[in-house]
Each structure stands twice: as C-alpha cells, then as structure tokens.
Amino acid sequence: MMAGGEQAPLSLELTLGGPWVGEPWVSADTSEEYLKMRKICMNLMGFKVYSLKDEADETEAKVCTRLALCSSFDPWIMKKPLGHHDIIHRLCLRKLWMDRDVLPNLNEQAKHEMDHDDRTIVQIYDADTQSNHEVELRSEAAGIFFRASWIQNFVDRRQLKQGDAIGIYWETGKHRSVFSVLKRAPRTREELLRG
Template structure:
C-alpha cells in the first residue's frame, strides 16, 4: 500500500510542477495528467539470438542455421550434458520449440552440422514454422533456450514489408 501512496504522491508532485512551469499549457511534453503513460515496457529482452532469415533458411533443406558462437554462449551452456552430447554427435537431440506468438509447440531436431560449422534446427522447420507462419526472406526471428522448461522459445520479431 505504501508503494501506491508513493506513486500517487509522485504523480501529484509532477502535476504541481507542470502547473507551475507550463502555466496551464497542454503540450506533448508529458506534463498533462492525461498524457502520463502507464504502458509497461520490456526491459529484459530474452531473445539474445536473433536472425534475419535467408533463402537458405527457407529452402528445400528444411533447417534453420544458427551460428556456432551464438549457440555455445546462449544455448549449450544451459543444456544438460546428455542433450549437448546428442547435439554435438551429429545425430541431434529431439527438442521442443514453443512458438511464443501462437502458443503452439513443435518437436524438432537440434544438431551440429560439421559441414557448415553451424548448428541447425531441422525436421519440421519448413512445415511447422516457415509455411505455417508464412515466413519470408528478411523476416527476423528470435530464439532462446529456457533451461527450466528445457525447450526453445521462438518468436517472429519483425516481418519484411
């Protein structure tokens, strides 16, 4: 209750200051009481791995390539030893990818591709993400590994115009 009182007093102080400095003028400076924003903004961005999709990501190979450095610093270090072993073996590990925009979950394979030196999400990438979400070259996606749920979280961050 004290924080609400503090917030109310801060608003009252701001209103009084605005009245003194603006003499009743209504400007877009935020001094008008109706212009005080209550909108919350996301301070923490979980999508440390962001990728602009290329033709290669949307093509017939049905995989999303992710760079080695990003995977090592943002995914592998949070995965259990068995999952990392499967990924690194070239066989791959079955993983769940939760589409945060639609709430749907999809089973894909996360694997290291020695030929490209990259990691990939494959085995349904085209069907479950590219076609279903109508992804195009230039769209930006974000992905992160949630260690508590032991699954990837995916989001379409920006679409091309």
Template structure:
C-alpha cells in the same frame, strides 16, 4: 538515496562506472534473423550464426546441454511458438558440421514452422533460449510484405 553533484557524475563518467541504479526494459527476443531461401528450402534447416549463439544462448544454457549441441547428434529441443501458443517438440539443435560459424535447427523445421506458418524469404523471426523451461521461444517479428511484380503481358 544520495544525490550526486555534477562533478561527481562527471568523475564517474570519465572512469566508466556508475553507481546509479536504473531499470531497463526486458526484451528477450535478441536472436533475430531475416529468412533466406536456404532457410526455407527442402533441406529443412534453419541456420543461425555462431555469434548469436555465443552471445545469447551459451551464457544461459547448462554446460551439459551446450556440450550436446557440439556433438554430431545435437540436442533435442522443444520450441514454443509465441504467436500461436503452441509447442513443437521434435527439433534438433546442433553445431553445423560443415561450418565453424553456424548452428542449425533440423528435422521438423520445415513442417512445423515454414509450412505451418507460411514463412517466406525476407520474413524476420526472433528466438531466445528460455532457461526456465529449457526450450527455445520463437516468434515472427515481420512478414515480408513485398509482392513480386506481375509478369508482363504480351
């Protein structure tokens, strides 16, 4: 192992490189979202931004699978619920047809997650594509603890 002088460390810093090795903690829950009313409504869909998908899913998903997401049919996916240790198998993931900036989970989102997990507007969820199992992993990070004010009594 080489010990660097302060001058050598400064030179690397100025060049924007580093030859030092270090360990970073692995935190896979990189696609985070605060749920909105539209994510919870009767249309049974969860919208995710294109930026999240381009950064965290596209680089680790197979080209064939990503091509299916771009199609009208989408890709049938399983979603593992980390909190309940259960797998939901009927969701479809695809590019949202009316928007070039969104992707969507459809079909059983409302029943398998919103109702079953009692999700509310303001709850924060996280997901990631698990390439080893070819499925999304899901968890609830924070439940919205805001209680609406009681109606005034007259």
C-alpha cells in the same frame, strides 16, 4: 492554521517527513501496514537524483552508477533476418549463442545425443501462437542448425519468407527454445490475399 487565525502558506515541496517540512517521520505505530510503508519510504530515500554535473562527471570518468528499471527488457538473444537457405532448407543458428546458452543447458539425454550423434530433438515454443513444436537440432561442419521439421512447423505454418526477422532465446528451466516473428518483410498483394 497558524496562531491568530492566519493560514499557513501552501507548499508544493515533496518531503518524506511528517506534515511539516523537515520533520522526520517518527511514529510509535508498529502495525504491519506502517512498517511496510516505512520500508518503502526508506527505499525511496536511497534513490539518487542525478544532476547534469553528476552525469557529466560520470561520463568523463567512463562509469555509470545509474540503475534503470527494466522497462526495455529484450529477451531475444538471437535475432535473425531469414535468408534464402533458412526458408527452403534449414535455420542456421549462431554458434556463439548455441555454445554459450543452449548446448550446456540441454538435458542429459540431449547432451549425450549431441556428443555421439551430432543431433537431438529439441522443443520450441512459439510465443506468438502459444504452441509447442519439436525440431531436430543438428551440428554439422558448416554450423549448428534446426533441421527436419523446421520447414513444416515454422516456415510453412507461420508463412515465413526471406527477410522476416525472428527472435529466439533458450528457456533453461523448461529445456526449450522460445521463438517469435519480430518483424515481417513486406508482402505482395497476392501474398496478403493468400494469408
């Protein structure tokens, strides 16, 4: 209420100040809850509101200062549509991914085995079925492959077929690969009835 019994106009303006527009939020309260809320407010004041001009200026300068929340995080470093050989023989892995993310992060015994025998056993966690499996990782002249129990533990068990898209990433802390079927290729009526 204002002086004389009149009501103050309603404002829809969002402010981080006190009850009146432009009043800084000042309080003698030192409670933990107040300090926590104050910290959140200070963090919010640090966010920048981007205008169309800001966006255009940054685009022209070929820079971006916008930070985005990680709402579309995609952990699948290696995505692959399965080919004929991946289904009947072995899974061919991308050498760049293996050299960068997997081989340097193997445990010491596995590194030794890869250096001397060009093969080791690695753990693969199936994120879809929440199950662990062992597969032979083998380095050959043609590339790096999952061999041995790949067909039994993944192709047969998960009923994979040519054209299915899979994703894999290396979980460094647990020294294992994580696997998921990202997309299924179309199935025939007979395949659907069998599965």
